[in-house]
Amino acid sequence: MSKRTTRRNVLAAGAGAFGYATLQTEPIRAAIPAVAAYQAEGSTWTPRLLNPAQGELLATLCEHILPRTDTPGARDAAVHEFIDLELSLADGDEQLAALGGLDWIDRRAQQLHGSSFVGLGAARQIDMLREISDEHEAHPSELVAGAAFFSDLKRRTLFAFYTSKVGRTEALGLPDRVRVERFRGCQD
Amino acid sequence: MFSDTKTYDAVVVGSGATGGWAAKVLTEAGMDVLMLEAGRAFDPATDFREHTLPHDMELRGRPDPRNELLQRRHRQSYCYACTEVNADFFIDDVDNPYTEAPGTHFNWIQGNVVGGRSIMWARQSYRMSDYDFKAASLDGYGMDWPIGYADLAPYYDRVESYIGVNGRKEGLEILPDGEFLPPMAFTCGEVMLKETLAEKFNRPMTIGRNAVLTRRHNGRDMCHYCGPCHYGCRTNSYFNSPQTTLVDCEATGRFTLVPDAAVIKVDMKAGDLASGVTYVDKNTDQTREAKADIVVLCASTLASTRILLNSAEGGLANESDCLGRYVMDHIYATGVRGVLDARAGAQPERANRPNGIYIPRFQNLKDPATKNPNFIRGYGYQGGENITTWQHGNGIPGFGADFKNAVQSSTVSTIGLGGFGEILPRPENRVTLDPEVTDKWGVPVLQMNTTLGSNEYAMVQDIIEEGRAMLEALGCTNITQNTEPAPLGSGIHEVGTARMGDDPKTSYLNQYQQSHKVKNLFVMDGSCYVSIGCVNPTLTMMALTLRSSEYLLDQHQRGELA
Numbered sequence: 001m002s003k004r005t006t007r008r009n010v011l012a013a014g015a016g017a018f019g020y021a022t023l024q025t026e027p028i029r030a031a032i033p034a035v036a037a038y039q040a041e042g043s044t045w046t047p048r049l050l051n052p053a054q055g056e057l058l059a060t061l062c063e064h065i066l067p068r069t070d071t072p073g074a075r076d077a078a079v080h081e082f083i084d085l086e087l088s089l090a091d092g093d094e095q096l097a098a099l100g101g102l103d104w105i106d107r108r109a110q111q112l113h114g115s116s117f118v119g120l121g122a123a124r125q126i127d128m129l130r131e132i133s134d135e136h137e138a139h140p141s142e143l144v145a146g147a148a149f150f151s152d153l154k155r156r157t158l159f160a161f162y163t164s165k166v167g168r169t170e171a172l173g174l175p176d177r178v179r180v181e182r183f184r185g186c187q188d
Numbered sequence: 189m190f191s192d193t194k195t196y197d198a199v200v201v202g203s204g205a206t207g208g209w210a211a212k213v214l215t216e217a218g219m220d221v222l223m224l225e226a227g228r229a230f231d232p233a234t235d236f237r238e239h240t241l242p243h244d245m246e247l248r249g250r251p252d253p254r255n256e257l258l259q260r261r262h263r264q265s266y267c268y269a270c271t272e273v274n275a276d277f278f279i280d281d282v283d284n285p286y287t288e289a290p291g292t293h294f295n296w297i298q299g300n301v302v303g304g305r306s307i308m309w310a311r312q313s314y315r316m317s318d319y320d321f322k323a324a325s326l327d328g329y330g331m332d333w334p335i336g337y338a339d340l341a342p343y344y345d346r347v348e349s350y351i352g353v354n355g356r357k358e359g360l361e362i363l364p365d366g367e368f369l370p371p372m373a374f375t376c377g378e379v380m381l382k383e384t385l386a387e388k389f390n391r392p393m394t395i396g397r398n399a400v401l402t403r404r405h406n407g408r409d410m411c412h413y414c415g416p417c418h419y420g421c422r423t424n425s426y427f428n429s430p431q432t433t434l435v436d437c438e439a440t441g442r443f444t445l446v447p448d449a450a451v452i453k454v455d456m457k458a459g460d461l462a463s464g465v466t467y468v469d470k471n472t473d474q475t476r477e478a479k480a481d482i483v484v485l486c487a488s489t490l491a492s493t494r495i496l497l498n499s500a501e502g503g504l505a506n507e508s509d510c511l512g513r514y515v516m517d518h519i520y521a522t523g524v525r526g527v528l529d530a531r532a533g534a535q536p537e538r539a540n541r542p543n544g545i546y547i548p549r550f551q552n553l554k555d556p557a558t559k560n561p562n563f564i565r566g567y568g569y570q571g572g573e574n575i576t577t578w579q580h581g582n583g584i585p586g587f588g589a590d591f592k593n594a595v596q597s598s599t600v601s602t603i604g605l606g607g608f609g610e611i612l613p614r615p616e617n618r619v620t621l622d623p624e625v626t627d628k629w630g631v632p633v634l635q636m637n638t639t640l641g642s643n644e645y646a647m648v649q650d651i652i653e654e655g656r657a658m659l660e661a662l663g664c665t666n667i668t669q670n671t672e673p674a675p676l677g678s679g680i681h682e683v684g685t686a687r688m689g690d691d692p693k694t695s696y697l698n699q700y701q702q703s704h705k706v707k708n709l710f711v712m713d714g715s716c717y718v719s720i721g722c723v724n725p726t727l728t729m730m731a732l733t734l735r736s737s738e739y740l741l742d743q744h745q746r747g748e749l750a
């Protein structure tokens with residue numbers, strides 16, 4: 001049986017794993033202007049596990065991993081919505097790790113730049129992700145938790161993006177419906 | 189319409205791979221056949237969902253904890269083929285439990301629709317050889333089958349011709365050739381593997397032989413390579429009973445199929461003869477009786493055995509004490525996978541070949557050089573090349589536009605080889621009735637008591653070592669392995685619990701799958717296996733059913749079964 005954990009005890013349990021007293025989720029929301037902007041644009045998405053601020057933070061991170069280029073990016077494919085849905089159904093440990101990771105990002109942003117992550121310019125955001133990304137074989141101890149979160153998020157983003165309709169059809173160029181095909185095999 | 193007052197010429201229990209064949213032979217010969225099926229009615233036109241893509245599913249095919257169908261199939265979902273798309277093809281584990289003896293594990297994967305597991309099966313179809321039928325004579329372990337390859341060969345021919353099996357003739361004694369449709373193609377990585385095996389190991393490799401149509405056949409359309417056949421096939425391009433044998437049964441006008449009818453026991457009359465069966469009508473939860481001159485069990489090995497155990501104290505006609513013993517399956521889940529760098533960047537085909545490669549057993553053959561001192565019998569490998577479209581992204585460092593382009597402009601080829609090994613028939617590997625637990629309808633359930641033995645573990649080790657050696661010789665890197673075999677049942681090839689033989693003291697059935705004692709009782713599924721060999725069993729099961737059904741007809745016409 002997988003552990004079914006309520007949101008409340010996830011938040012309470014957060015204390016130990018990431019070394020801070022409580023995951024302050026609600027107050028952060030008010031503090032971040034970008035959220036207001038995002039919502040003002042008429043988004044109808046209501047996150048399930050995350051609060052809107054965390055949702056926007058997640059969307060921003062995912063878009064950095066798979067940005068819009070000449071093909072659509074993570075936000076176009078609503079990757080953050082899928083990850084929120086998946087996390088809302090995951091067990092407590094998994095939820096805890098993700099929520100703790102998002103919080104880690106914001107605390108690091110506060111520590112380095114005195115701002116939430118979403119409040120930073122793109123260049124600074126990218127620099128912050130560089131230091132925890134898997135381009136490095138090892139990370140200094142204060143970045144280990146962030147690096148673990150990054151690699152988990154990258155795995156989730158890849159799945160959510162490339163299994164989406166947009167990812168499948170526009171990024172990978174595959175048909176959105178099954179077609180009649182023939183298997184040709186090795187022609188060499 | 190089913191009638192409880194009528195006595196049918198025969199009742200066939202189970203509508204899957206074997207039941208369909210039995211009923212086809214009997215109805216086409218003029219017999220009036222009742223088929224009772226525990227699963228629900230099934231309509232290929234609405235139940236088949238093979239064109240579901242990940243983005244059609246809210247969780248893109250990942251297990252959804254909110255899905256009640258899946259929750260009620262917590263054991264079935266062990267099987268790769270049981271997902272949110274087709275969970276309702278599989279049995280409800282809550283209503284239909286089974287238990288395991290302390291310290292043992294068993295995965296019992298069952299269909300629960302008209303068609304049984306012929307709908308979800310992976311269609312791999314190989315013939316057994318006299319290495320299998322006469323294994324005991326070759327190495328001294330266990331008992332020979334009462335029949336040999338020559339007895340079954342004509343029936344293999346006919347089953348293959350009817351269901352349509354694609355494959356390549358190889359002229360190997362261990363893997364007899366059949367009546368094949370054109371073979372499916374190898375990928376280039378597989379061609380490289382085949383060449384490596386030939387040059388460095390002197391080992392043959394062939395394309396999988398499977399029951400999928402590579403051209404139009406018997407009025408059915410050829411495969412269009414969509415891939416997930418375990419969700420069904422609206423074009424009728426792989427073998428399952430509802431789209432083939434059962435259609436033929438219907439056409440005779442002498443066929444009565446009753447779904448939602450779970451048979452509990454075989455009923456008896458004077459003279460050691462069966463009089464029919466008792467079953468639960470799952471729509472009303474009422475118990476009903478069906479009368480027939482001949483009873484044919486095709487409920488799948490363990491389900492048929494359960495019916496026989498529930499039919500009389502100690503098991504019906506079980507003087508041999510074979511009933512429930514000698515459970516076999518294949519060693520499953522162990523194998524190796526490696527990255528084939530030489531194929532990096534190869535483009536995957538859009539078409540999805542529902543098939544892989546096969547490396548037939550290459551040890552303990554007549555050539556003394558093939559002797560392996562660590563175990564008897566052997567194993568084959570199934571597998572093939574897989575080319576990722578994006579999954580390799582997890583292995584590419586970084587993020588951002590360059591990362592995304594790198595993911596989308598590269599591919600990774602891996603070669604996987606999974607061992608399917610012979611499990612020996614051991615009397616202590618058995619199923620019995622659980623003294624306490626019953627199913628939703630109060631019918632005692634099976635308790636499984638099975639373990640792998642030392643021969644199997646020695647084989648597992650060899651599967652890994654030989655697999656690694658072959659991948660290394662091919663030039664693979666990053667080779668990973670799974671050394672932990674899955675519990676019995678996981679191969680979904682369970683057989684052997686009412687074995688056949690010439691001597692009623694040491695076998696339950698004769699060579700025509702007829703009870704030694706109750707002459708109008710037949711068990712025409714995998715229950716009769718004496719040893720399992722290492723190839724997938726269903727083709728052999730169907731060939732046996734065809735052979736036995738024709739024997740039944742002959743005996744019936746001579747009045748020998750009354």
Ligand SMILES: Cc1cc2nc3c(=O)[nH]c(=O)nc-3n(C[C@H](O)[C@H](O)[C@H](O)COP(=O)(O)OP(=O)(O)OC[C@H]3O[C@@H](n4cnc5c(N)ncnc54)[C@H](O)[C@@H]3O)c2cc1C
Pocket residue numbers: 201202203204205206207224225226227267269297298299300301302303304305306308309310311312313418449450451452486487488489491492495680681713714724725726727729
């Ligand atoms: C995912 C998967 C992959 C597989 N791949 C392969 C493969 O590649 N090659 C291969 O050879 N085999 C494969 N198999 C195994 C194959 O499906 C079985 O060997 C085959 O279907 C057995 O035929 P059967 O007629 O004995 O049983 P089934 O086809 O399972 O049919 C039995 C029927 O009896 C019904 N039944 C059970 N109990 C009762 C009862 N008490 N009363 C009335 N009806 C009852 C069931 O509901 C079912 O419909 C696979 C199976 C699965 C699930």
Ligand code: SF4
Pocket residue numbers: 238400401410411412413414415416417420421422423424425426540541542
């Ligand atoms: S791959 Fe072929 S046989 Fe399988 S479901 Fe698709 S069309 Fe049918």
